[in-house]
Structures are given as structure tokens and as C-alpha cells.
Amino acid sequence: MNNMETAWKLTNGGIAAPRGFYAAGVQAGIKYKDKYDVALIFSDIQAQAAAVYTKNVVKAHPLYLTQRHLENGLARAIVVNSGNANACVGEFGDQAAYSMAEVAGMFLAVQPEDVLVASTGVIGVEMPLDRVLNGIRVASSQLLNDVVKGIRGRKEEADEGAHRAALAIMTTDTMVKEYAYELPCSQGGSIHLGAIAKGSGMIHPNMGTMLGFLTTDAFLPAEELQNILREAVDESFNMVTVDGDTSTNDMVVMMANGASGITLSEEDHSNFVKMVKSMCIRLAKDIARDGEGASKLMEVYVSGANTKDDARKIARSVCGSSLVKAALFGADANWGRILTAAGYSGAEFDPNKVDVYLGSLSVAQGGKGVSFSEEKAKEILELKEVQISLNLHSGEDRATAWGCDLTHEYVTINGSYRT
Template structure:
């Protein structure tokens, strides 16, 4: 059980997945885009679902994002998502758009639904055209079902440099009925604000109109997926997409619903879980790093500082080397765009206080090194300016990150 600040009981279903919410099925196959691993997947809903999405703010939005936006704009409903790995279909011009529309049409025809009810997503190498002959044959093999094996097939199909699959599932009660959230994500490198090379797909059986779902997605993305970083790089295909079947049969959710905040808490929790899994699986990473900032004048300032610290290459390398160099944390805070009083800052790594009122505190280097040897690190900063807080997640920076990205295309 998880309890939020509003004492909401939320159950974490460790065995659950993206098909646990009522009405959803998935499949994943090897279409031949990658050498051996699964590379083409689909999510299917038994009915046209309410939906919402947010996308990368890169100037170079990939063709699949544009097609998905057109699909959703038709009637704010989706019934399926087709996704491939190995090729991003980004910076591919007119042919890339034609291929993305073709993926949509082929999927719609295969599933027997209108093409505007299909979203399209791609991830992989930028600047290469899709192998449409293989995708066409692969789509014919997709037979979505509601099993844990099918969910795992889908989770595998969307991965690129990821080491592990990323999934989460939560349940809570709204209007006296059980509402379920399931999700799958990918992302390991090119992760930074406004999303990066990451895809996150969430299903829920909540009854909610698309307009209000979109509002909740935007709010929750800002404090979860937009608060992770691996390498400070952003990309072209990032998408967080949510589909809601309505099969839980709760009263229609909106900001006026008495349990609206409960719904947002469930959405926040699954977003945060997937976001942290992405940060933990950063390319070459050995540690998950969480930075908590307290006492800021605004939540925005707190989030800015938290993200600045966790994204600092000097902080990241110090953590990899188990070096409790709090000066690097101060350096990151010092060139943020947030309000800071340089005379009132406290810094702790784990429970070890290192700076109090911007003055050094004696600490055991041995204990600090021991703490930094763990695979989960927490850095806490108190600004003593206000009551606002913010959190960000990232990872350490290792030799393996360079190795992975030096040979990404080979």
C-alpha cells in the first residue's frame, strides 16, 4: 500500500502490467528491424478510449508524433497504438510522413478499426527510413491478447539501449469501484527536461473525458517525466500517452468530481514510478540519484534547482567515484535560474550533513564513501527561503556511458 499526503490508499500491483486495466490487450513481435529482439508492438483497447498525450518540445518532432497528433485531433479518442523500435523515423522528410501514415493505416486495417483511432510511435536511430516491408509483415503477426506474456512482449519490443523493461501497475478506489493504472516505458539515454528519447504508455480503466485527462497528464508530467535527466540531451520522438477505457464504471471524472485529486494521485504515482525506472536505467548507470529541494520560494524554483543538481556532470561523476564533494552541488545550485540566498543553504548526502547555513560541517569521509557506494543516493538541499519543494531523479555518469554512445549506430 502507498499513502499520499492526502491519505489515499493506493495498491502497488507488482505482478500487474499495461494489460491489467480492463479493456486492454497487447502484442509484440520480431519484425526484423533488429537483429533478433522483438521490435514491433501494439496496444489495443476494446472500445475507442479517451486519451491524452504530451510530446517532446524539440523543433525536430518526428513524423510519428505528427501523425498521432492528427489522429487524436479527429475526435479525441484512440483505440490502438502501433510502435516500433530500431528506427526513429525522424528527420526523414515527406517519405517519413508517408511511412508513419502507412503504419497507421496498416494497423487500423489489421485490427478492423478506423485509422484515426490509431496512434503511431517510433524509437531508434534518427535520420533513417523505416523498413516498411518488414513493418507491414510484422503488423500482420500482431495478435493482441490480455496476458502477462503479451504485456512482456510489448514491453520488450519498445526497448533500444535499455538494459531492463520498465513497467508499473497501481490500483485505488474511486466512487467505491476499483480503478487500475498500468504502464510500460522505455528510455535510457538522451533524457532531459521536456522529455527526451523516452516513450511512456499508460492505460487505465477510469471513466474520464479526454479533455480532463489531458489536463491531468500535463500537470503530472511536469513533476515526474520532466524531472528526470540522464545526460542533458533531448530528442525527437518523446511521448507520454494515456488511454482510458472507462470500464471501471466510476462516475465521470473531472476537476469538479470529489475524488479528482485521488485520480491525479494515481496518475502521478505511476508516472513517477516509470520516470524513476528510466533514470535508474540510464546508459551505463550504476546508481539512481534523487535530489530533494526544500525551502524554496516556489515549487518551480525548487524543481529547477533539483534538476540542475541531478543533471550536473560534475555531481554525477563524483557520485560514480563515491566522492562526497559537496562543492559540486553548490556549484550546480549557484548557476541555476532560481532564487537562492548564498548565506542560508544546507546540504546533506543521505543522512550526512555537509553544509549548514552555507558553512562546512565536519563529517566522516569514510561513512560518506560507504553511503555513496549504495545503488540509491539521496541528496537533500534546504534553501530556507519559503515552504516550496521539488524533486528530480537521475543517475551517475560512468565510463560505460561513453562506450555505449561512441558506438550507438554500430
């Protein structure tokens, strides 16, 4: 089972698919009356945990709390709210983040230090803490009922809470982002990987980009989990851009509780690493596809680079170019904007060697335009998913980045975000 496409399969259960994990989502009325806005993810045994965070110097209060709580590499629960970022509100924000961990810990009978906290929404506004904490109480009650169902062998019923948790972390998202994989192991049995994410706007590399949560019933030490997560994030979430803004609240957290009881062979471990990367790429593409106001997914593939870093720089630069994004929206085969974006990326390459393609259509060779069918180019650019390729003819490294077009709707959404 070395084939990356067949080593694992999609399964049901979302974030709660791995053994020993449960989730709940409730409507607390944080910003909107009828929206799910508080999510709770829980492992019924101690889990190893790892995280990556935004590199924005301005960080939300929950990030600092989560960083402290993860110093020992252990966690039992994650509590998340949407509708308010709990960012840039001073001492109140620190107290609010701790209160969320404290209340969740009290109801789940775990230490507050074993609870991680995340928030998303409007920056610079004090959150309605009473509503948030009440939502945590309700979510805890629902989750504990699901734990009882799981103990009694009715885990499928409990998994319904996972979908509500995925809904609860969304803000301007138009599609829920949740998946689960099952990986059959070489010695028998299987391990599971569950994930949910949110992201639509304020999306840009540097970790940064969004909220993401992954769970697995495999056992891996926290240090190893950190390395696996970091590598996966570098090839997925850090290769997505929607609008060039890196948020204050973004993090990706992964928990591994070992409840499968399976010791991974070398082959299983290799497949697990690939599976985590595949999951993160799937979620990253969903985030790009769901970019605020977006009508098209853009995939930029760069090959023939001298270094991986150069390939990544160019792919992200093309994806992030407002002019390229606008041309994509208008189905305009303006390939000069693509080469220009590569040129200011900071990567080292010879522009006189670069070939550019829209889908399979060659539009430039050796840094110069070639004759091509404008009608065929327009057909390609009007597809819902458009691939732009650049071959630098300078080396062996390659990279892929994902983005979306820039539409009138993006301005409409962000012109009235607070209201």
C-alpha cells in the same frame, strides 16, 4: 483511503491490466533478429486520449501524425516500433508513419485516425518499412486472438502479450519498465491503471525524456485527462535527466476507455489523480536508475524554495551536472559541485543560507563547508541509491529530481550506438 500509499495496490497485467485493453509484442527484425521490436496496444471500445510531447524543435515524423490524430481526443490503438526513430528522413518518414497507422487500423478494423504511432531508435535512417508493417500484421493477429480469449473469460492468458509489448519498445534499456495498479472505489468495484515506458539515454527534462504509455478503464474526458497527465509528467518525467539530451521522438500517451463502468466519486477521483502521479514517478525513477551505463540512482531533494519553479530548476540542475554525476560515480563528497550547480540553475536564492546533505550527513551549512567524516560520506555515495538534499531556507516550496552517475560505460555505449 486517503493515504497515498494504501489507496491502490500493485497488480498483474501491465499495460493490459485495465478492462478492455490488450497488447502484443513481436520480433520483426527491424534492427536485431531476435529482439521484440513492434508493440501494439488496443482498446476494444473507443477511448478518450491525451498526450505530451518532446519540446525539441526537431521532431520525429510519428509525433506530427499522433498530434493530428489526437485533435479530437479519441483513440483506439497505439503502434510502436523500436530500432528506428523514423526521424529526419523527409517525405518517406511521413508516409511510413501513416502506413503504420493504416495497416494497424485495417487489421484491427478501426480508422487510421484512431491509431497513434510512436518510434524509437536511430535518427536519420529510413526504416525498413516492409519489416515494420509485417510486424504490425503479426502483432494484430496475436492481439485479436487475445481479445477472443478475453471475451471467453481467459484474460490472464491474454495479459502475456503486455509483457512482450513492454519488451518491444526498449532500445538500450537493461530493464523492462511495466506496472499495473488497482484502485478500489468507494461505491464498490475497482479501476485499473496500466503502464509501460522505455528510456535509458537521451534523457532530459522538457518532455522530452522517453516513451511512456498509460491505460485505464476509468472514464475521464480527454480535456481532463490532458490536465491530469500534464501535471503528473511535470513532477515525474520532466524531473529526470540522464545525459542532458532531449530526444526527437519522446511522448507520453494516456488512454481512458471507461470500461469499468464506475462513476468516480470525489474521493475516487482524488485518489486516481494521485495514482497516475505515483505511476509516472515510479517509471521516471526506473528510467533514471536504468540510465545508460549507470551504476547508481541519484535523487536530489530541494526544500525551502521561494517557488516551485525555483525548486525544480535547482533539483534538475544538480541532477544534470556532469561534475556532480562524475563525483557520484567516484564516491567523492565534492559538495561544492552541488552548490555550484544550484547557482547556475537560474533559480533565485541566497547561497549564504543553503544547507547541503549527502543522505543524512551534513556537509555544508549556510553555504559553508562543515567538518564531516569522509569515510561516512564515501559509504553513503557507494550505495546504489543516493539522496542529495539542499535546504534553501528561503520559502516553503520543494521539488525532487532523479538522475544517475556518469560512468565509463556511458561513453562506450554512445560511442558505438549506430553499430
